[in-house]
Amino acid sequence: MLKIFAAALLAASAASSGVLSNPFTHPPMTDASNLFKTGGPTDTFINHFDQHRVATDIYMQFHIAALYPNQTITITQERFFQPLAYAKGAPWHTLVVRELDDVESIKRTWYVPSMRRRDGDGVVQDQVVFAGYEIAWGFQSFIAIVGSWTEGYASITQWHLIGEDEQAAKQLIHDCAAFMSTVTDAVWVFEQSYWKPDFELWKAVQKASWNDVVLDDKLKSSIQDDYRSFFKSEEVYKHLEVPWKRGLIFLGPPGNGKTISLKAIMKEVNVPLLYVKSFHTYQGDELGIRAVFAQARAFAPCVLVLEDLDSLITDQNRAFFLNEVDGLDDNDGLLLIGSTNHVDRLDPALSSRPSRFDRKYAFPNPSKAERRAYAVYWQDKLAYNKDLKFPDELLDTFADKTSKFSFAYMKEAFISTLLILAGQEPTYQIHFGPTLLEQIKKLRQQMEDGEEAMMTGSGGYAGAEAAYAGMSWGRNGQEQVDEAVGEGMWGRREEQRGGLMVPVGQKVFGRGV
Known part of the structure; x- marks a missing residue:
């Protein structure tokens, strides 16, 4: 694998044989015919990984620069420099990126599960460890060599932009990072150091x-x-x-x-x-x-x-x-x-x-007036169903029977009642009130059992409280459970993969191409 990685690094010099049609043009590249001789960069690179290696970033910069002696090399590890995603999200034809076939890439294929089970079986994606791309950006073009590796606990992704205009390369980094860091329709979440x-x-x-x-x-x-x-x-x-x-x-x-x-x-x-x-x-x-x-x-x-x-x-x-x-x-x-x-x-x-x-x-447990107001909320919520009878007299009964209930417990009373009655159509309108009161009774017993268990140190309510807190950002019922499980799985897989992820087989990135 190390020799393949080294060969891929040096194979960038061969990209000149595959000149692309506009808007892509290749900068002139050096002859690579003697680069594989003993004592050349390949041996040096392999020895670098065979031994106790240090400063991989500097090492890669030095040897890539040797392959392109007449070009400027702009190096970045900016985490918001994501040209493939930028090409997909930016306005049409702002940026077009094409993977170079002449550069031997190193990729690992991963199965990425769906965030929620009901969304399907997930997809297979490639993690790019090493690859070469050609970037067309306005009137500028660049060869881009990217490599990913681990230094200590950190995962490093380093891009090398090779072209004739260093200022243009830096402006591309600026525009791409500014676009990718200005995310809309998302909540920024801090976890696992970033x-x-x-x-x-x-x-x-x-x-x-x-x-x-x-x-x-x-x-x-x-x-x-x-x-x-x-x-x-x-x-x-x-x-x-x-x-x-x-x-x-x-x-x-x-x-x-x-x-x-x-x-x-x-x-x-x-x-x-x-x-x-x-x-x-x-x-x-x-x-x-x-x-x-x-x-x-x-x-x-x-x-x-x-x-x-x-x-x-x-x-x-x-x-x-x-x-x-x-x-x-x-x-x-x-x-x-x-x-x-x-x-x-x-x-x-x-x-x-x-x-x-x-x-x-x-936010204390709700008062009697608030419990009645919550019942009114559900009465209005269920008003569309003409078969379900929710009489006003049930509002006061509900408020009386749910003393010390939290809003979550009251919500569970309604949810469990509706789930039970869903299988009893067409007679559920007759049993809505009695079934609701029966569920309140069961929840009361559950709450009292939990308090007793908490007092005796056997878990109960404390465990339920921890579970509730852990899923508090989910949604209701089974959906909440699915999301809690799905997000945990996603997080573990994401931690394992890291680096640059792309759809399997995709070679060209950009809107309108």
């Missing part, structure tokens, strides 16, 4: 609506006024000579509207959305926290979401986190929203001091 756009999460956020959030009217209005006024008040903050930043904490037991409220906020604000799954990196949490706030400052004004604060902020990383929030760096335009199911586990330095998290919003 940021990545999550389009599925953005789609889930778009389904949220304040109309579906049943909360105390004063609480809902207060939250809405808070974030809406923040983004409109930059000049007010400046006039008062205070930093234009704000921090909110949503707290309370699971299942009472924290996550759906976060989604409703994220859908409404017209600013970049950043979500942190973990601060952990292979170099420690300090690097992760620094990377998170650096991205937030770059994207400001923006919303930065830290769900499950009590898990994200630990004794070991708290000082670093507070330094980023309170330090000398400019956090203007940052709306920081944290949530926790366990406010008692938060350090007072986080929960009690303004200027870090300025307001705390409690």
